[in-house]
Amino acid sequence: MRVFVTGATGFVGSAVVRDLLDAGHQVIGLARNDAAARALAAAGAQVHHGDLTDPDSLRRGAAEADGVIHTGFIHDFTRFKENCEIDRAAIAALGAALAGSDRPLIITSATGLLAGRGMATEDMGVPAGPHPNPRVASEQATMALAETGLRVMLMRLPPSVHGDGDHGFVPILINHARQTGLSAYPGDGANLWPAVHRLDAARLYRLAIENGTAGTRYHAVAEEGVPFRDIAAVIGRRLGLPVAPAAADHFGWFAHFAGMDNPSSSAATRQALGWRAVQAGLLADLDDPRYFTT
Numbered sequence: 001m002r003v004f005v006t007g008a009t010g011f012v013g014s015a016v017v018r019d020l021l022d023a024g025h026q027v028i029g030l031a032r033n034d035a036a037a038r039a040l041a042a043a044g045a046q047v048h049h050g051d052l053t054d055p056d057s058l059r060r061g062a063a064e065a066d067g068v069i070h071t072g073f074i075h076d077f078t079r080f081k082e083n084c085e086i087d088r089a090a091i092a093a094l095g096a097a098l099a100g101s102d103r104p105l106i107i108t109s110a111t112g113l114l115a116g117r118g119m120a121t122e123d124m125g126v127p128a129g130p131h132p133n134p135r136v137a138s139e140q141a142t143m144a145l146a147e148t149g150l151r152v153m154l155m156r157l158p159p160s161v162h163g164d165g166d167h168g169f170v171p172i173l174i175n176h177a178r179q180t181g182l183s184a185y186p187g188d189g190a191n192l193w194p195a196v197h198r199l200d201a202a203r204l205y206r207l208a209i210e211n212g213t214a215g216t217r218y219h220a221v222a223e224e225g226v227p228f229r230d231i232a233a234v235i236g237r238r239l240g241l242p243v244a245p246a247a248a249d250h251f252g253w254f255a256h257f258a259g260m261d262n263p264s265s266s267a268a269t270r271q272a273l274g275w276r277a278v279q280a281g282l283l284a285d286l287d288d289p290r291y292f293t294t
Contacts, residue, residue: 001025001026001066001067001209001210002025002026002027002028002064002065002066002067003020003025003026003027003028003065003066003067003068003069003209004027004028004029004030004048004061004062004064004065004067004068004069005017005020005027005028005029005030005045005068005069005071006030006052006058006061006068006069006070006071006072006090006094007030007070007071007072007073007108008027008029008030008031008036008040008045008071008072009029009031009035009036009039009040010071010072011161011163011165011166011167011168011198012071012108012157012161012198012201012202013029013069013071013072014039014043014165015163015198015199015201015202016069016071016201016202016205016206017029017040017043017045018043018202019199019202019203019205019206020206021043021044021045023206025206026046027040027043027044027045027046028045028046028047028048028061028064028065029043029045029046029047029048030048030050030051030052030057030058030061030072031047031048031049031050032049032050032051032052037049048060048061048064052072052073052074052086052087052090053086055089055090055092055093056093058090058093058094058097059093059094059096059097060097061097062093062094062097062098062105063097065103066103067103067104067105067106067209068094068097068098068103068104068105068106069106069205069209070090070091070094070105070106070107070108071108071205072090073087073108074086074087077253080134080135081134084134084135084136084137084138085134085137087137087138087141088137088138088140088141091107091138091141091142091145092141092144092145095141095145095148095150095152098150098151099148099150101151102151103151104151104152104153104208104209104212104214105145105150105151105152105153106152106153106154106155106205106208106209106212107138107139107141107142107152107153107154107155108138108154108155108156108157109135109138109139109142109154109155109156109157109217110135110156110157110158110159111156111157111158111159111194111219111221111262111264112133112135112158112159112257112260112262113126113131113133113135113136113139113156114126114262114264115260115261115262116261116262118263119224119263119264119265120194120219120262120263120264120265121219121264121265121267121268122156122216122217122218122219122265122266122268122269123217123268124217125139125143125217126139126140128140128143139154142154146214146215150214151214152214152215153208153212153213153214153215153216153217153218154216154217154218155204155205155208155218155220156217156218156219156220156221156264157196157201157220158193158194158195158196158219158220158221158262158264159193159194159195159257159260159262160193160194160195160196160226160231160282161195161196161197161198161201161220162195162196162197162198162282162285162286163197163198163199163279163285164198164290165198166198166291169193169254169257170231170282170286170291171291172254173231173232173235173254173258174235174239174291174292176251176252176254177232177235177236177239177241178239180250181241181242182241182242182243182244182246182250183232183233183235183236183239183241183242183243183244184232184243184244184245184246184250184251185228185229185231185232185243185244185245185246185258186228186245186246186247186248186251186255186258186259187245187259188229188245189227189228189229189230189232189245190227190228190229191227191228191259191260191261191262192224192225192226192227192228192261192262192263193225193226193228193231193260193262193282194221194222194223194224194225194226194262194263194264195221195222195223195226195281195282196220196221196222196223196277197222197277197279197280197281197285199279200220200222200275200277200278200279201220203275204218204220204269204273204275205220207273207274207275208273211273212272212273213272216272218266218269218272218273219264219265219266219268219269220266220269221264221265221266221269222266222277222279222281223277223281223282224263224264224265224266225262225263225264226281226282226283228258229243230283231282231283231286234283234286234287235286238287238289238291238292239292
């Protein structure tokens with residue numbers, strides 16, 4: 001299968017590219033600059049020059065492929081709402097290129113959209129209308145494509161996707177602890193973050209594009225919920241800093257994410273695709289010097 005991958009040189013996307021290639025698939029990777037193009041070529045992927053803000057480039061890339069995996073997203077939280085709307089337009093462009101075919105399209109979303117609703121399961125949807133989290137745009141765009149009969153699927157990632165090269169939420173917490181001199185947790189720290197290793201997530205994307213069912217939501221969740229205070233404890237011990245509760249304003253713009261209670265299940269995903277996590281869990285992975293080298 002020839003698979004077009006957006007975000008192909010990103011933290012998750014690069015692992016997806018490697019897994020696809022190792023399984024014998026051909027990969028067309030989206031590259032927005034020369035450095036990304038060189039990395040893709042070195043990995044053995046075909047390079048497609050384009051950008052998430054250029055719908056025409058996305059349509060051209062998807063048109064060349066037998067299937068599409070969309071992992072790309074602009075991770076600039078100062079323009080979060082704008083970037084979510086860019087993702088909505090990107091998804092529409094990818095879908096337009098696949099219209100009238102049975103070629104699969106996998107869209108990346110987040111289990112965090114279901115935070116505060118108890119155990120998040122794959123059968124839980126999101127509203128078609130307004131939502132407090134702008135990231136809902138990705139799922140709403142996916143729902144719109146599904147209504148047209150497109151073979152589209154959702155892959156929800158947890159708040160922590162960890163592993164070598166992690167530059168997500170956990171490194172943000174580590175840097176914040178360094179800056180403030182405190183490894184903090186909100187309230188009693190019992191709020192839960194689900195987690196997955198990037199290599200386990202990558203394998204699930206491949207299984208979904210090979211055997212996934214149209215209209216299905218999959219959860220790339222290896223651990224249903226790690227208490228936030230346990231994450232803070234490892235960070236504090238590794239940095240030699242105190243570990244203690246703190247008010248929401250201690251976390252600044254990250255307060256929403258720090259306070260997220262998002263236990264999430266992947267039971268239906270495991271049953272449907274025969275997936276199981278084999279890599280280290282979040283706390284074991286975090287308790288490694290590489291997370292704390294500057």
